[in-house]
Amino acid sequence: MYIHELPEWPRFRWDPDHLTELLASVRHRQGRLVGRMESLGFNLQQDAVLRTLTADVLKSSEIEGEKLEADQVRSSIARRLGLDVGALKPADRHVEGVVEMILDATGHYDQPLTAERLFAWHAALFPTGRSGMTKIRVGAWRDDGTGPMQVLSGPIGKERVHFFCTSSRPAGTGNDRLPGLVQ
Numbered sequence: 063m064y065i066h067e068l069p070e071w072p073r074f075r076w077d078p079d080h081l082t083e084l085l086a087s088v089r090h091r092q093g094r095l096v097g098r099m100e101s102l103g104f105n106l107q108q109d110a111v112l113r114t115l116t117a118d119v120l121k122s123s124e125i126e127g128e129k130l131e132a133d134q135v136r137s138s139i140a141r142r143l144g145l146d147v148g149a150l151k152p153a154d155r156h157v158e159g160v161v162e163m164i165l166d167a168t169g170h171y172d173q174p175l176t177a178e179r180l181f182a183w184h185a186a187l188f189p190t191g192r193s194g195m196t197k198i199r200v201g202a203w204r205d206d207g208t209g210p211m212q213v214l215s216g217p218i219g220k221e222r223v224h225f226f227c228t229s230s231r232p233a234g235t236g237n238d239r240l241p242g243l244v245q
Contacts, residue, residue, distance in 0.1 A: 066227070112136065112145055115164070115165070115168070119161055120132060120135055123160060130157055131151075131157070133151040134151055134152070134153035134157045135160075136151075137150040137151045137153055138161040139161055139165070142161065142162070142165055155189055156187075158186075159186040159189060160186075166183065167183070177203075181202060182201070188200045203230060204227075204230050210226055211226075212224075212225065212226055
């Protein structure tokens with residue numbers, strides 16, 4: 063059963079006492095890390111940021127079954143952050159889109175997650191309006207005109223279904239409310 067199939071979807075509930083303990087522990091560790099980072103020189107701080115963001119982009123893409131070239135990711139991030147890392151390898155448009163989305167998400171974490179922002183991320187990931195050879199709807203809520211969306215992997219004819227998405231529903235019934243719930 064997927065989360066969107068639960069009767070409570072999308073009304074999330076949690077135990078605030080348990081969550082507060084976990085967040086306090088993370089915040090404490092974060093403070094210690096920030097203290098250590100401040101003791102490093104500026105160049106080492108920049109290098110640490112570049113390495114961390116590069117790893118974040120690579121690992122996030124791996125979760126989706128994509129293997130990006132590390133040098134392209136590093137170069138794209140360095141260019142966008144204005145860091146001088148020597149000879150930069152050109153990045154393809156797909157890498158640029160993933161980096162753009164991750165930098166927006168991590169650099170503007172304090173900004174509201176709006177439908178417009180989600181659509182911009184989607185457009186950055188699929189600038190041609192295609193996923194491989196398949197034309198897709200980009201920068202808008204999807205519809206079920208071609209059936210429910212699925213996350214697949216594997217060769218044609220032997221695809222493995224990893225996830226079935228919620229059905230597209232009319233406005234006001236769930237999907238369009240999700241950005242407001244993440245605030």
